[in-house]
Amino acid sequence: MTMTETPAQTRRLNTSKAMVEAIAQEMRANPEVFYLGEDVGAYGGIFSSTTGLLDEFGPSRIIDTPISETGFIGLAVGAATEGMRPIAELMFADFMGVCLDQIYNHMAKIHFESGGNVKVPMVLTTATGGGYSDGAQHSQCLWGMFAHLPGMKVVVPSMPADAKGLMAAAIRDDSPVVYMFHKGVMGLPWMAKNPRTTDVVPEGDYVVPIGKAAVAREGTDASIVTISLSVHHALDVAEKLAEEGLSIEVLDLRSLVPLDREAVLASVAKTGRLVVVDEDYHSFGMSGEVVASVADVDPGLFRAPPQRVAVPDIPIPYAHALEYAALPRHDRIEAAVRTVLG
Amino acid sequence: MTADVISSPATDALEAGVRRGLYDAMVLSRTYEEAILREYHADKGPGFDIGKGLVPGEMHLSAGQEPVAAGVCAHLTTDDAVTATHRPHHFAICHGMDLDKMTAEIFGRVDGLGRGRGGHMHLFDPATHFSCSGIIAEGYPPALGAAFAFQRRGTDRIAVAVTGEGAANQGAFHESLNLAALWKLPVVFVVEDNDWAISVARDDSTAIPNNADRAAAYGMPGERVEDNDVEAVYAAAGRAVARARAGDGPSLIEVHTLRLWGHFEGDAQGYRPELAEVPEHDPIPRYEAALREAGVLDDGGVSETKERASARVEAAIEFAKASPVPDPSTVLDYVFA
Ligand SMILES: Cc1ncc(C[n+]2csc(CCOP(=O)(O)OP(=O)(O)O)c2C)c(N)n1
Numbered sequence: 001m002t003m004t005e006t007p008a009q010t011r012r013l014n015t016s017k018a019m020v021e022a023i024a025q026e027m028r029a030n031p032e033v034f035y036l037g038e039d040v041g042a043y044g045g046i047f048s049s050t051t052g053l054l055d056e057f058g059p060s061r062i063i064d065t066p067i068s069e070t071g072f073i074g075l076a077v078g079a080a081t082e083g084m085r086p087i088a089e090l091m092f093a094d095f096m097g098v099c100l101d102q103i104y105n106h107m108a109k110i111h112f113e114s115g116g117n118v119k120v121p122m123v124l125t126t127a128t129g130g131g132y133s134d135g136a137q138h139s140q141c142l143w144g145m146f147a148h149l150p151g152m153k154v155v156v157p158s159m160p161a162d163a164k165g166l167m168a169a170a171i172r173d174d175s176p177v178v179y180m181f182h183k184g185v186m187g188l189p190w191m192a193k194n195p196r197t198t199d200v201v202p203e204g205d206y207v208v209p210i211g212k213a214a215v216a217r218e219g220t221d222a223s224i225v226t227i228s229l230s231v232h233h234a235l236d237v238a239e240k241l242a243e244e245g246l247s248i249e250v251l252d253l254r255s256l257v258p259l260d261r262e263a264v265l266a267s268v269a270k271t272g273r274l275v276v277v278d279e280d281y282h283s284f285g286m287s288g289e290v291v292a293s294v295a296d297v298d299p300g301l302f303r304a305p306p307q308r309v310a311v312p313d314i315p316i317p318y319a320h321a322l323e324y325a326a327l328p329r330h331d332r333i334e335a336a337v338r339t340v341l342g
Numbered sequence: 343m344t345a346d347v348i349s350s351p352a353t354d355a356l357e358a359g360v361r362r363g364l365y366d367a368m369v370l371s372r373t374y375e376e377a378i379l380r381e382y383h384a385d386k387g388p389g390f391d392i393g394k395g396l397v398p399g400e401m402h403l404s405a406g407q408e409p410v411a412a413g414v415c416a417h418l419t420t421d422d423a424v425t426a427t428h429r430p431h432h433f434a435i436c437h438g439m440d441l442d443k444m445t446a447e448i449f450g451r452v453d454g455l456g457r458g459r460g461g462h463m464h465l466f467d468p469a470t471h472f473s474c475s476g477i478i479a480e481g482y483p484p485a486l487g488a489a490f491a492f493q494r495r496g497t498d499r500i501a502v503a504v505t506g507e508g509a510a511n512q513g514a515f516h517e518s519l520n521l522a523a524l525w526k527l528p529v530v531f532v533v534e535d536n537d538w539a540i541s542v543a544r545d546d547s548t549a550i551p552n553n554a555d556r557a558a559a560y561g562m563p564g565e566r567v568e569d570n571d572v573e574a575v576y577a578a579a580g581r582a583v584a585r586a587r588a589g590d591g592p593s594l595i596e597v598h599t600l601r602l603w604g605h606f607e608g609d610a611q612g613y614r615p616e617l618a619e620v621p622e623h624d625p626i627p628r629y630e631a632a633l634r635e636a637g638v639l640d641d642g643g644v645s646e647t648k649e650r651a652s653a654r655v656e657a658a659i660e661f662a663k664a665s666p667v668p669d670p671s672t673v674l675d676y677v678f679a
Contacts, residue, residue, distance in 0.1 A: 066524065071517030074483020075490055078501070081473065082423070082491035101480050101514075110473070114466035115457030116676040118473070150677055174679035 013201040014187025016048035018160040022167035023050070023087065025205065027057055030085060033171055036063040036072055037089025037125075046091055047127045047183050069099035073124065077106045080122040085171060090126040093142045093180060107176045108151030122177075123170045124152075129182035129229055129279055132191055133323060136315035141228070144278075144285030146178045147256035153177040153210055154257040158185055158231035160199045162254055165208025173210065182279075184229040194232040211258035215267070219249035222340050223267040225290050226277035227253045230328055234277055237333045248337060256286060261293040265301070268294050272303030273340040277328045282310035307336035346554075346565045356573055358638045364416060364572050365633055366647050368408035368626050371432040373651040374441070375403045377659055378431070378448065382607055390608050396449055396663070399461055404432035406570070406602030409625050410534050411436040413575025414502060414595075417583040423471035423488035423501040425481040428463045429534075430474040433504055439470050441658035451665035458668040459676060471501075479505050479512030482531070486518055489527040493589075500528040500586040507596070508539025510553045519560040519594065528586035530579065531557075531594040536601035541613040557594035564594040570625045600625065 013021065027033045035050055041064040044051035054062045065072040069090060076086035090096065096103065103124065110120050130139025147154045153175055157163040163181065170177035187197035216231055217238050224234040231252045238248035251267050253260060268274050274294065276287040287308040294301055309328040317323050355361075378397065385395035392399065404411070407429070415436035418424070426433040434444055439455075447454030448462045455467050463476035471488060475481040485503035492499035509515055510533055522529045533553050537544055550556070557564025563585070565578045575597055582593035600623050604611050611617055633639040639647075 066517075066520060068517035068521055070480070070514045071483050071486065071521040074480065074514070074518070075486040075521065078423075078425070078484030078487020078489075079491045080487065081484065082471070082488050084487075084491050084494070086487070098513075101477050102483055105477055106475065106480065106484060109464075110466060111679055112676045113456050113460040113464040114468075114676075115455070115459050116679070117455065117468055118466045119679045121679070153678070 009200055009202055011201060011203060012198050013160050014198045015157070015160045015163045015181070016051065016186040016188065018164040018201045019049060019167050019181060020051055020053060021201070022164040022206075023171070024053060024056060026168060026171040027053070027061060032083065033085045033087065034061040034063065035087045035089065036065050036076065038065055038067055038091050040064060040089055045089065047181065047186055048188060049089060049125055049127070049181065069095060070102055073099050074102040074106065076122050077102055077110070077120060080120045080176075081110065081118050085121050087123040087125060087171065090124060092138055093126040093128045094137050094140045096142065096145070103152070104149040108149060111175065112151055119174050120176050121174045123179050124176065125179045125181065127183050128180045129184055130316045130323060131184050131229070131327060133318055133320055135318045139316040139323070141180075141182070141278075141280040143180050143227070143256055144280045146180070147286065151176065152257065153255065154180065155210055155255040156180045156182070156228045157254060158182075158228050158252050159196065160187070160201045161206070162208050162214070164201050165206045166210060166254065168205070168207045169210050172207070177210065180228070182229040185232070194229075194236070196232050196235065208254070210255050211260060213254055213260035213263035214252045215249065215263075216252040217248070217250040219247040220271060221247045222273035222275060222337055223249045223251060223271045224275045224277055224333065224337065225251045225253065225264055225267065227256070227286070228279060230277040230279050230333075233328065233330050233333055237330055237337065240334070241337065246341070259289065259293070264290055264293045265297060268301045269298075272301060274302065274306040275333065275336045275340055276306065276308050276310075277333055278308070278310040279328055280310060281313055282308060283313050285310070304340045304342055307340050309333050309336045355636065356576070360416065360576070361573070361633055361636070361638050362643070364412045364576060365629060365639065366651070367412040367415070367436045368572065368629065369647050370651040370654065371408045371411060371435045372405060372626055373648070373655045374431060374435055375405045377655045379403060379603075379607070381659060392608060398450075400428075401462060401607040402429040402605065403603055403607065404429050406600035406624065407534055407536060408432050409570050409572035409575050409629075410532065410597045410599050413572045414530070414532055414579040416576055417579050418500075418502065420470040421499050423485060423492075423499070424504065425485040425488070425501065426472070426474040426504045427478070427481055427506060427509070428474070428476045429506070430463070430465055434465055434467070434472055437470050437472055439465070439467050439472055441654060442661040443467070445658040445662040446665045449662040449665070450667070451662055452668050453661070453665035457676070479509035479514040481505065482514050482518035485529055486522055486527055489522070489529045490525070493528055498528075498587040500530060500583060502530045502532060504532045504534065506539060507533055507535035507537075507544050507553055508542070508547060509533070510556065511547055519557070519562070519592070522592040523560040523562045526589065526591035528589065529592040530582040530586055531592060533594065533596040535596050535598050538601055538605065538614070540605045552596065554594055554596040562592050562594060564596070567595065567597045570597065570599045570623070572625065572629055
C-alpha cells in the first residue's frame with residue numbers, strides 16, 4: 001500500500017465518489033486509460049461509477065457505447081492487447097450472459113494462450129447485488145462465476161477507501177481485473193444504505209494491493225468471512241453481539257481472485273469457528289471455497305461445523321418479503337454465528 | 343443499395359511483381375497446409391484417433407482459401423492487425439508470421455508462439471499483431487479494439503477481421519459492424535464464403551445470398567468477390583484498405599472461396615454433393631496457368647517458387663520437432679501477467 005499524502009486524513013467520501021476519484025487520478029496520470037460502456041457519459045453511470053468524468057475527460061475518453069456488450073468488451077480486449085488500458089463497464093453483472101465469451105474466452109485466456117507474450121491490461125467494471133426488488137435478472141452477485149473461470153482477477157470492494165485503492169490497483173495491473181461494485185455499497189442517494197458507505201478516503205495516490213483481505217473488525221470468539229455489502233451486515237451483527245460480550249471477527253476478503261486463504265486460516269486458527277456470508281448463490285461458490293480453504297489445510301481448526309449464509313439456490317425473488325428471505329441479512333447471519341458458538 | 347459483385351478479373355493487368363507475389367504467397371500457404379496434413383495424419387492410427395500424434399487435436403486447414411489471404415494481406419504490413427478464425431494458417435502465413443514459431447505452436451512445443459499453451463486455433467503473435475479465436479465470429483470485436491488503438495494514436499494502421507460465412511449469422515458479427523461504422527474505425531471485415539459451415543450449406547443458414555449486402559445495413563461499402571479470384575480480392579481489398587487508412591471507416595468484403603478439404607481433418611464430407619468436382623476448382627493451378635499465359639511465370643519460376651516454399655516449410659517443421667515439449671511442472675505458468 002502506498003500513501004503519498006499526509007496521514008490523519010478526515011475527508012469522507014461515499015464509495016462511488018471514491019471509485020470515481022481513482023479512475024480520474026489514473027486517467028490524469030496515463031493517457032492510455034479510457035472508460036467505455038452504456039450511459040457512462042452524460043448520465044455518469046447508472047450507479048454513479050463515472051459521475052463527472054465526462055466533464056473532465058471529454059467524450060473521447062469517457063465513451064458511451066451502443067448496447068453491444070460483446071462488441072465493446074471485445075473492443076476493450078483488442079485495445080488492451082495493443083497496449084491501451086481500457087475500463088469497460090458491464091452495466092449489471094447479470095448481463096454477462098450476452099458477452100461472456102469475450103470475457104472468459106478472450107479477455108481471460110489470451111495471456112495464457114500466448115504463453116505470456118500478449119498482455120490484456122483491462123478492467124471490467126460491473127454492478128452487482130440486490131436488496132431493492134429489481135428481480136431475478138438485475139440482482140445477482142455472480143462473482144463466484146467470474147472467480148471460477150481462470151485468468152481474471154476479481155475484486156469486490158465493500159468500503160470507500162478500498163473502492164479507491166483497489167480501482168487504482170486494477171487499472172495498473174497488467175492482468176485483466178473484474179471490479180464488482182455492489183449497488184448497495186455505493187452510497188447512492190436513491191437506495192437504502194448502510195452508514196459505512198461513507199467513510200474516510202485517503203486523498204492523492206492510494207493503492208490497495210489486490211489479493212489481501214482486511215480484518216474489518218477484530219475478534220476472538222468466531223470469524224465471519226465475507227465480502228461486499230455483506231461486510232456491512234456482518235459488522236452490524238458483530239456490534240450487536242458485542243453488547244452480549246461476544247467478540248466476533250469480521251474478515252473482508254476484498255478480492256476473490258486471488259483469494260487470501262492465509263488470512264482465512266489465520267482468523268479461524270484464532271477463533272476456531274467460521275461463518276461464511278455470501279450474497280451469491282450457496283452451491284459451488286465462494287462459501288464452499290472459503291470452507292475448503294481451511295478444511296484442505298487443517299480441518300482440526302474447526303471447533304464447530306462451519307456455517308454458510310448465502311442465497312439458497314433459487315433465483316432472486318421480486319417481492320420484498322421474499323427477497324429479504326433469500327438474501328443473507330442480519331437475522332440469518334446472527335443465527336449462524338450463534339450456531340457456531342454452540 | 344446492393345453490394346457490388348466482382349465476377350471478372352480487373353481489366354488492367356496487375357504489375358508482374360504483384361502477381362508473382364500473390365502466387366508465391368498462395369503457394370507458400372498451400373505448401374504449409376500440405377505439410378501439416380502429412381504430419382497430422384502420420385501418427386493418428388490405427389484408425390483415426392484425434393488425440394494421438396505429434397499434432398493432436400482438431401485441425402482446420404485452409405487449402406483452397408489462399409486467394410483471400412493472399413489478396414488481402416498484400417496490402418498490409420506487419421504493423422497492421424489481423425484477427426482470424428479457427429482456420430487461421432493462410433492468413434497467418436500471408437501476414438508474415440514467423441513459420442518456425444507458428445509451427446512449434448501447432449506441435450505444442452516450448453518455442454511456439456504460445457509456448458504450447460495455445461495450439462492451432464490460438465495463434466497470438468505480437469510481432470505481426472495477429473490473433474485468432476476458435477469461437478465463431480468472436481474474433482471480430484477484438485479487431486475493433488486494435489483499430490481503436492491505431493486510430494487514437496493517429497496512425498494509418500488498420501485491422502483486418504476475418505470470419506467464415508457461417509459467422510455472419512452471429513451477434514458478434516453484427517455488433518462489430520455497427521460499432522466500427524459508428525466510430526469510423528479503420529477495419530476491413532473479410533468474410534470467407536466457402537459454402538459450408540461444417541456440414542450446413544450457406545443457403546440453409548443465411549437469409550440472403552450475399553453477405554456483402556449486409557454492409558449496407560451498417561452504412562459501409564460492401565463488395566462480394568466471385569470465383570475465388572485472387573486478383574479480384576486484391577482489387578477489392580485495395581479499395582477497402584485505402585479507405586480505412588484514409589480514416590473513412592470500415593468496409594466489408596465477402597469472397598466466394600473454396601474449402602478444398604474437409605471442415606477439419608477426419609471429416610468424411612458425406613454431406614457434400616459436389617465433392618467429386620471440388621479439386622477441379624483449386625484456385626492455385628488456375629492462377630498458375632493464367633500467369634504462365636501472361637508470361638509472368640514459366641517452368642523455372644514455378645519450380646523456384648515451389649522449392650523455396652517447400653524448403654521454408656520443411657525447415658519450420660524440423661524446427662518444431664526439435665523444440666522441447668513443455669515441462670509439465672510449468673503447467674501453472676502464464677495465467678496472470
Ligand atoms: C460460437 C461457436 N459456435 C459453434 C462453433 C463450432 N464450429 C466451429 S467451426 C464451425 C463452422 C464455421 O463456419 P464458417 O464460419 O463458415 O467457417 P468455416 O469453417 O467454413 O471456415 C462451427 C459451427 C464454434 N467454434 N463457435
